[in-house]
Amino acid sequence: MRPKIMDVAREAGVSAMTVSRALREPDKVSKAKLERIRAVIDKLGYTPDPAAQTLAARRSNIIGVIVPSITNAVFADVMSGIYESAEGTGWQILLGNSRYSPLEEERLVTAFLHQKPAGIIISGIDQSDATSKLLRSASCRIVQIMETGPEPFDMMVGFSHLEGARAATRHILDAGYTRPGFLAARLDPRTQRRLQGFRDVAGAAGMLGEQRIIATPKPSSVTLGGLLMADLLAKAPETDAVLCNNDDLALGALFECQRRGINVPAQMGICGFNDLEMMAAANPAITSVRTHRLQMGRMAMTMLNEALTKPEIPATTTDLGFEVMIRASTLRQPLAEIQS
Amino acid sequence: MRPKIMDVAREAGVSAMTVSRALREPDKVSKAKLERIRAVIDKLGYTPDPAAQTLAARRSNIIGVIVPSITNAVFADVMSGIYESAEGTGWQILLGNSRYSPLEEERLVTAFLHQKPAGIIISGIDQSDATSKLLRSASCRIVQIMETGPEPFDMMVGFSHLEGARAATRHILDAGYTRPGFLAARLDPRTQRRLQGFRDVAGAAGMLGEQRIIATPKPSSVTLGGLLMADLLAKAPETDAVLCNNDDLALGALFECQRRGINVPAQMGICGFNDLEMMAAANPAITSVRTHRLQMGRMAMTMLNEALTKPEIPATTTDLGFEVMIRASTLRQPLAEIQS
DNA sequence: TTGTATGCGTTATCAA
DNA sequence: TTGATAACGCATACAA
Numbered sequence: 001m002r003p004k005i006m007d008v009a010r011e012a013g014v015s016a017m018t019v020s021r022a023l024r025e026p027d028k029v030s031k032a033k034l035e036r037i038r039a040v041i042d043k044l045g046y047t048p049d050p051a052a053q054t055l056a057a058r059r060s061n062i063i064g065v066i067v068p069s070i071t072n073a074v075f076a077d078v079m080s081g082i083y084e085s086a087e088g089t090g091w092q093i094l095l096g097n098s099r100y101s102p103l104e105e106e107r108l109v110t111a112f113l114h115q116k117p118a119g120i121i122i123s124g125i126d127q128s129d130a131t132s133k134l135l136r137s138a139s140c141r142i143v144q145i146m147e148t149g150p151e152p153f154d155m156m157v158g159f160s161h162l163e164g165a166r167a168a169t170r171h172i173l174d175a176g177y178t179r180p181g182f183l184a185a186r187l188d189p190r191t192q193r194r195l196q197g198f199r200d201v202a203g204a205a206g207m208l209g210e211q212r213i214i215a216t217p218k219p220s221s222v223t224l225g226g227l228l229m230a231d232l233l234a235k236a237p238e239t240d241a242v243l244c245n246n247d248d249l250a251l252g253a254l255f256e257c258q259r260r261g262i263n264v265p266a267q268m269g270i271c272g273f274n275d276l277e278m279m280a281a282a283n284p285a286i287t288s289v290r291t292h293r294l295q296m297g298r299m300a301m302t303m304l305n306e307a308l309t310k311p312e313i314p315a316t317t318t319d320l321g322f323e324v325m326i327r328a329s330t331l332r333q334p335l336a337e338i339q340s
Numbered sequence: 341m342r343p344k345i346m347d348v349a350r351e352a353g354v355s356a357m358t359v360s361r362a363l364r365e366p367d368k369v370s371k372a373k374l375e376r377i378r379a380v381i382d383k384l385g386y387t388p389d390p391a392a393q394t395l396a397a398r399r400s401n402i403i404g405v406i407v408p409s410i411t412n413a414v415f416a417d418v419m420s421g422i423y424e425s426a427e428g429t430g431w432q433i434l435l436g437n438s439r440y441s442p443l444e445e446e447r448l449v450t451a452f453l454h455q456k457p458a459g460i461i462i463s464g465i466d467q468s469d470a471t472s473k474l475l476r477s478a479s480c481r482i483v484q485i486m487e488t489g490p491e492p493f494d495m496m497v498g499f500s501h502l503e504g505a506r507a508a509t510r511h512i513l514d515a516g517y518t519r520p521g522f523l524a525a526r527l528d529p530r531t532q533r534r535l536q537g538f539r540d541v542a543g544a545a546g547m548l549g550e551q552r553i554i555a556t557p558k559p560s561s562v563t564l565g566g567l568l569m570a571d572l573l574a575k576a577p578e579t580d581a582v583l584c585n586n587d588d589l590a591l592g593a594l595f596e597c598q599r600r601g602i603n604v605p606a607q608m609g610i611c612g613f614n615d616l617e618m619m620a621a622a623n624p625a626i627t628s629v630r631t632h633r634l635q636m637g638r639m640a641m642t643m644l645n646e647a648l649t650k651p652e653i654p655a656t657t658t659d660l661g662f663e664v665m666i667r668a669s670t671l672r673q674p675l676a677e678i679q680s
Numbered sequence: 681t682t683g684t685a686t687g688c689g690t691t692a693t694c695a696a
Numbered sequence: 697t698t699g700a701t702a703a704c705g706c707a708t709a710c711a712a
Binding site: 047049050051052054055060070071073076077079080083092093094095097114115116221222223225226248251252255256258259277278280281282283 | 389395437455588598621
Binding site: 004005006016017020021024048049051052053054055056057058 | 705707708
């Protein structure tokens with residue numbers, strides 16, 4: 001049988017409560033007893049029973065994490081940061097995959113709240129009314145990740161997808177392209193805000209062509225990137241650059257251009273979003289908006305841990321920003337030199 | 341306050357035990373009471389407290405899943421299958437990331453066992469002695485995934501990495517390449533078995549050149565694929581094909597060839613492993629060994645669910661096999677035609 | 681600083 | 697088929 005708290009207490013010559021305190025509030029136990037208790041715990045290999053702890057404390061050591069996809073490299077990176085930062089803290093991570101479905105998200109929040117979690121990390125700022133209500137009345141700390149926005153439930157760490165797309169579009173125009181297009185898949189809220197950013201900047205420059213915006217609700221993939229590029233070339237052959245909603249699409253668009261003998265970046269500029277590792281390795285290297293995914297995950301978990309450890313940590317919103325990584329795929333100068 | 345089992349019992353005019361039974365063994369409750377209880381449960385919105393259930397039943401509804409990486413697309417796919425198949429079953433998935441560390445894996449197994457899990461899904465067949473001991477004496481069902489092998493702990497679903505690499509190598513030789521190389525990163529056990537498969541077949545054909553085997557313990561990436569290809573070309577310029585240990589490396593190798601003006605597949609054949617989605621979309625499309633990752637995850641969870649639901653389900657090992665997806669990157673014929 | 685009494689919400693066991 | 701009783705292993709509240 002596994003040793004229980006009473007076994008430790010007996011062996012150490014103290015009460016069960018003192019052992020319990022030694023584990024959770026060592027400051028409130030005298031040095032002598034603390035040492036004795038710790039020795040016994042080591043000797044017996046005692047570990048508290050999580051279920052009993054949860055039942056008695058009316059609160060678990062579970063942190064629920066809800067992401068819309070676990071195969072999308074973007075969220076895989078964020079999760080990796082979360083797991084990394086959770087290591088050694090004692091918090092147990094319960095991962096939920098909402099598959100981009102608000103209903104499934106609500107189901108997950110409900111299921112997680114039944115576990116009396118210590119905290120919840122949830123992606124995005126577009127929760128349904130029902131989900132929002134659940135979260136607002138929840139008695140645990142909450143971190144929204146991926147995005148920043150007004151009216152956080154509690155804490156927030158992310159960046160502005162709108163501004164990211166604006167900056168990328170600005171770069172494309174600065175690079176000398178004049179008929180930019182946009183490729184989008186999935187059409188989730190963040191995608192839509194990126195599209196808005198593109199429209200803002202291209203429109204302000206008088207270079208917006210709605211026929212150059214190719215969007216589909218289908219899930220994103222490299223293959224789809226190629227198909228969307230083909231569609232774009234068919235509908236708007238004048239296009240001389242594309243901002244892709246993500247890096248998979250950008251890579252697929254590059255391959256499609258190569259298959260058609262379209263020179264990138266001379267005849268077609270290509271820009272991705274997220275800056276996955278492969279962007280820099282491609283040929284030509286692909287320009288992309290770098291987002292700080294690992295750091296976002298780490299910080300979300302760190303913020304939560306602080307909020308749960310120290311009392312009275314206020315709600316804060318952290319904007320991690322982004323960075324346009326300019327690479328060969330949008331450097332049109334070679335063509336300009338040829339033309340001059 | 342959340343309704344408890346006693347609230348339901350009172351409202352339905354039965355004892356708490358009968359409510360408990362109605363939930364878990366409805367067959368043992370009379371039709372009349374069952375209906376009444378169910379109505380009350382709906383009305384009150386009763387949900388059992390997981391912690392109390394675990395404490396009383398000495399067994400949780402948790403299924404621990406241990407993978408060596410969560411950013412690697414291969415495991416992301418497997419996890420996706422697991423989550424998909426777990427949906428609606430009531431099992432809670434606790435995910436652990438061992439980061440390819442046997443020690444971390446042992447730590448995770450220990451932590452999971454403390455939760456009195458209903459089952460454990462663990463990647464690979466190379467558990468340390470300590471981990472093996474823990475798992476053998478565990479009182480829950482276990483599924484090993486990713487690979488098949490002798491001496492399973494319990495259930496198994498995977499495929500032979502050795503045979504996968506053998507088949508790929510055979511294809512490369514059949515395609516007419518005579519000086520094949522191998523690119524490997526990470527060097528985990530599965531990588532090593534793939535390398536063994538390559539050596540087997542290339543050696544038997546008298547076409548093995550040890551100088552053409554480039555391996556590094558570094559984590560895999562597209563960038564690294566390019567670097568390894570550069571290394572290979574420096575050390576063994578005669579190389580006319582590469583089997584890459586995974587698709588990231590293959591893509592990187594392709595880009596590096598393109599940067600150097602080396603024609604793929606005419607001057608260099610490239611074959612990947614796993615057949616991630618992007619392989620078919622690349623230019624040229626890249627040959628790869630398709631593995632059934634989503635299905636593997638689904639099946640692992642399904643097997644576990646069956647074993648936990650129905651009594652006396654025996655241990656079974658399922659080999660899901662693989663498929664060499666032959667694509668342009670290893671179709672040398674064009675060159676052969678030119679030469680003839 | 682330490683200990684006692686009590687409750688957390690459910691299920692196992694056994695008897696009816 | 698149903699129910700009474702006793703755990704399950706720990707933490708909260710309070711007292712000493």
